[in-house]
Amino acid sequence: MTSASAAEAGESAPAPGEPYTEELAGGVHAYIQPDGGWCLSNAGWISDGGETLLVDTAATERRTRALRTALVASGAPLPATVVNTHHHGDHTYGNALFTPGATVVGHETCRRETLAAGHQLHEIWPGVDFGDIRITAPTLTYRDELTLHVGRTEVRLLHPGVAHTAGDTVVWLPEQSVVFTGDIVFHRGTPFVPMGSLSGSLHALDRLRALGAHTVVPGHGPLAGPEVYDTVERCLRYVDEVARAAHGRGLTPLEAAREAGPGEFAELAESERLVANVHRAYAELEGRPPGDPLDILSVWADMEQLNGGRPVACHA
């Protein structure tokens, strides 16, 4: 662990909430934002000392500046490439702090979704100070796969189909056996698929398993090994069971989620996401295509209801 602040404080672990950097292999860094809750996403970078590729940015200007400071502190030059794992603002809002020096790369649907979503986090969390956020979509897009090279390191971008969103990218470093999953994997948090696909997320997990990565950098939460896929899969299969049983009985997603509760997944953070995931499961049971847009503000309202009427808080 190479948290600068923890090292300065003489501590062995970072303080809760303090982002930290971990070197996973020569020139490959993960940037983890505890506790991985709403808006606290992970990033990472690959550098050979001469050039740098950054995976994702952060939700606020302030957090992205901290990410940029950590990147520079590692000895990496500012990135010539920023890869977005998907369009959500906690992964893309900071893009403009690296352009025009960097080219932003993403799946072609990620570009479309970034532009369509605009300042969506501002709508969901009007009280949060995001700073100066200029929506900056990928200008270099791909459809199925794209391989980039950073010095001698091969960086494979893979689109696993519609999963967390319709425009997901998995960043796979075969030589280092490291994968950046984006939000297909939440570690210690509840999966979240209302803007993607439940069945597609299960396919994406199979695709991730087949890569055989030893080190998994989840979209949120601490680093993991491939065993993390099993928890995500079991949780999604639980959503599927709950939704199938409740849909047949004519329950609303909120009624279904209230009746079922989080089950064995109560220890995962953000358990209110269960109802959002049931909304997506219902859409699939009704034959709607993967990623077909839901009314996301009403999904949010249901999460607040499931949360006992408390707002779903952005931690950025």
Ligand SMILES: [Zn+2]
């Ligand atoms: Zn996301």
